[in-house]
Amino acid sequence: MLANRMSRLGTETAFEVLARAKAMEAQGRDVVHLEIGEPDFDTPANIREAGKKAIDDGFTHYGPSAGMLNTREVFSEFITKDRGIEVGPENIVVTPGAKPILFFTILALVNKGDEVVYPNPGFPIYESVINFVGATPVPIPLREEKAFSFDLDEMRSVVNDKTKLIIINSPQNPTGGVLTSEDMKGIAELAEKHDAYILSDEVYSKMVYDGKHVSIYDYPEVFDRVILLEGHSKTYAMTGWRLGYASMNPELAAQIAKIQTNSNSCTAAFTQVAGMEALTGPQDESLKMMAEFKARRDLIVDGLNDLPGFSCLKPKGAFYVFPNITGTGKKSKELEEFLLDEAGVAGLSGTSFGEYGEGYLRFSYANSQENLRKALDMIRKVL
Numbered sequence: 510m511l512a513n514r515m516s517r518l519g520t521e522t523a524f525e526v527l528a529r530a531k532a533m534e535a536q537g538r539d540v541v542h543l544e545i546g547e548p549d550f551d552t553p554a555n556i557r558e559a560g561k562k563a564i565d566d567g568f569t570h571y572g573p574s575a576g577m578l579n580t581r582e583v584f585s586e587f588i589t590k591d592r593g594i595e596v597g598p599e600n601i602v603v604t605p606g607a608k609p610i611l612f613f614t615i616l617a618l619v620n621k622g623d624e625v626v627y628p629n630p631g632f633p634i635y636e637s638v639i640n641f642v643g644a645t646p647v648p649i650p651l652r653e654e655k656a657f658s659f660d661l662d663e664m665r666s667v668v669n670d671k672t673k674l675i676i677i678n679s680p681q682n683p684t685g686g687v688l689t690s691e692d693m694k695g696i697a698e699l700a701e702k703h704d705a706y707i708l709s710d711e712v713y714s715k716m717v718y719d720g721k722h723v724s725i726y727d728y729p730e731v732f733d734r735v736i737l738l739e740g741h742s743k744t745y746a747m748t749g750w751r752l753g754y755a756s757m758n759p760e761l762a763a764q765i766a767k768i769q770t771n772s773n774s775c776t777a778a779f780t781q782v783a784g785m786e787a788l789t790g791p792q793d794e795s796l797k798m799m800a801e802f803k804a805r806r807d808l809i810v811d812g813l814n815d816l817p818g819f820s821c822l823k824p825k826g827a828f829y830v831f832p833n834i835t836g837t838g839k840k841s842k843e844l845e846e847f848l849l850d851e852a853g854v855a856g857l858s859g860t861s862f863g864e865y866g867e868g869y870l871r872f873s874y875a876n877s878q879e880n881l882r883k884a885l886d887m888i889r890k891v892l
């Protein structure tokens with residue numbers, strides 16, 4: 510018999526759809542994969558070389574739970590330069606991927622019965638972990654008419670003195686929306702007023718296509734109540750290396766590191782060495798990837814807007830599109846299944862990201878322009 514809490518743990522349906530699509534391929538069907546949120550590029554060569562050398566140099570042992578000191582120095586220098594705010598190694602915790610930061614932050618801060626505000630549609634792990642710890646998930650709807658930001662008045666109406674944590678994510682998965690300076694300022698003021706923490710998931714910070722990334726660190730007055738999450742998975746195509754980190758006040762960093770001692774022990778040392786090369790080495794391959802993502806975004810948005818029943822905003826960041834599909838007359842889940850079965854195109858129902866995702870699909874455009882064109886053609890045929 511499982512512990513009660515297991516009934517409250519959710520999952521990421523992207524992995525389920527991927528498994529179904531793979532099973533179809535095993536039976537000889539052709540499938541275009543637009544379901545999984547992972548860059549299709551290889552990790553840049555300089556980073557791979559640094560990782561290989563680190564293994565040969567003996568970076569194959571346990572290390573400090575918070576991350577190696579020089580890794581934390583390099584990561585904090587990056588945050589200082591990139592976000593324009595002074596942080597040091599004592600502020601940084603390095604984890605195997607960015608996901609543990611979400612899990613550990615909620616474990617460390619949120620009690621049973623506390624309220625946690627989170628974006629909906631949003632990365633499904635937020636709601637899953639909030640439920641897991643017995644807290645009350647309070648969704649803040651992201652609105653298409655606000656380019657998939659939230660309504661600040663609506664946000665003000667849900668944050669109260671029971672709110673322990675506000676989770677924000679910009680650029681956003683699954684909508685590609687970004688928060689404005691006004692949104693960020695509003696969040697900072699609310700957190701201050703109600704003594705809440707802010708978990709700012711900025712894992713797509715380098716994937717902003719128009720304008721500059723707006724960070725919660727633009728509001729240094731809330732520094733002590735912020736956990737700023739960053740990671741290498743998306744920017745440097747390093748999903749399988751497992752490398753993420755966060756910046757926060759040093760007292761909280763020590764507690765998060767303690768959870769790491771109790772779970773992963775530490776992040777693989779050679780991965781950390783590769784991660785330092787990623788931030789300090791040449792950026793040209795990463796920038797090339799971003800330029801390609803932008804071209805693909807334009808291609809898929811134009812293509813989707815040409816399909817009957819679809820309308821699609823041009824996302825400002827990340828590598829997802831979130832078309833409105835209400836014009837097809839189908840529910841999101843039904844359309845997800847129809848497109849996979851009939852067109853061989855794997856996408857995700859908007860409802861995989863929460864109840865406010867009904868009426869939408871998510872396609873990841875981390876796939877070649879050729880495959881994106883093929884997917885659009887196949888969808889057009891079956892519609």
Ligand code: PLP
Nearest residue numbers: 546606607608632682740742753
């Ligand atoms: N946060 C968001 C919004 C994501 O989309 C993802 C991955 O899809 C993560 C965090 C987790 O990233 P990682 O693979 O580094 O654990």
